[in-house]
Amino acid sequence: MSTCHGWQPPAPSGWQDLLDAELAQDIGGGDLSIHALNPDAPIRWMIEAQATGVACGVGAAAYVLQPCEVLVTDGDAVADKTVIMRGEAPCGWLLSRERTGLNVLMHLSGVASLTRQYVDAVAGTQARITDTRKTLPGLRNLQKYATRCGGATNHRQGLHDGVMIKDNHIAACGSIAAAVARVRERVGHMVRIEVEADRLEQVEEAVRARADIVLLDNMSPDTMAQAVNQWGEQVVLEASGGINLGTVRAAALSGVHVISVGALTHSAPALPYHLELES
Known part of the structure; x- marks a missing residue:
């Protein structure tokens, strides 16, 4: 799957290096928590919104969690329980990347959602x-x-x-x-x-x-x-x-x-x- 899927063109410069650095910082020498499970067992997963707003960081999260099926594009409106992507991956691999993907998705969606409120406020x-x-x-x-x-x-x-x-x-x-x-x-x-x-x-x-x-x-x-x-x-x-x-x-x-x-x-x-x- 394309690493740019989910982005609203043009994607921001430097995004891939930034995400790679975030993953390296979080995982470090290895995820110690995966000893609690079988890291190679395949699991199916999904990410869903828990509030109304504007999705952003979808392409970034998809890069962190790929391969996956992306269901929305940055800039799309989402509501509580909107599923934005889903996929299947080895359990250990997925859970070591989950937080990084969610962090960028939640922050950028927050910025886009607040921005949309201001844009709507000056409509007309x-x-x-x-x-x-x-x-x-x-x-x-x-x-x-x-x-x-x-x-x-x-x-x-x-x-x-x-x-x-x-x-x-x-x-x-x-x-x-x-x-x-x-x-x-x-x-x-x-x-x-x-x-x-x-x-x-x-x-x-x-x-x-x-x-x-x-x-x-x-x-x-x-x-x-x-x-x-x-x-x-x-x-x-x-x-x-x-x-x-x-x-x-x-x-x-x-x-x-x-x-x-x-x-x-x-x-x-x-x-x-x-x-x-x-x-």
Whole structure:
């Protein structure tokens, strides 16, 4: 069976090396618990969801547990008792890999499920939900893949593929205009520049400096609406800071183009699954 079955293309880069490392860390010199059973006895198994949400990490779990029959694709909706994959394997082999497969499946499904809640909350507005760099160490590619499966778009992948001039950059440089000008001299024409602003005067300065995107940091919906009315046709406006499921729709109704949410990757609860043996 293909190791990519279950993924929503394109699969994130580096996923196979990461999963191999996770397996090696968990199994170490060998699974001591398999002495309690006949490790070569064949057993049939299945994994089913235990809550409603969005499946993600299906391809990853399938790689860990292959060969198996995959019944859903990353990004599909699941409900309690939805069977997402099943297979047959030697007992010892399966039980030594079960936890690694479930860990990645539960975490990525949790990210995708929380993301889908935010996407649904802004339905009917022009705002798009995007993630941030607030990812868990080593998991950025997988977590950003999971937010895409949940319906969000990706913000910059890292410091290397987009410019964001934040408050400390501005303080160190002296002004927004000076910071933007210095960056413009040093990056290619394909690189977009975003400036963080916490008040309308800074938004105006960023627009005059020809920033491509202005991040409206911890502004009220009314203040964001003022920014949209004045500069929304000149620059992309991104809301960020203080965004949660209770506030995101008000932010979207202000007219901003993008809403970035760090909680998608740093605070998503796991979506529960379990692996059960079948007779």
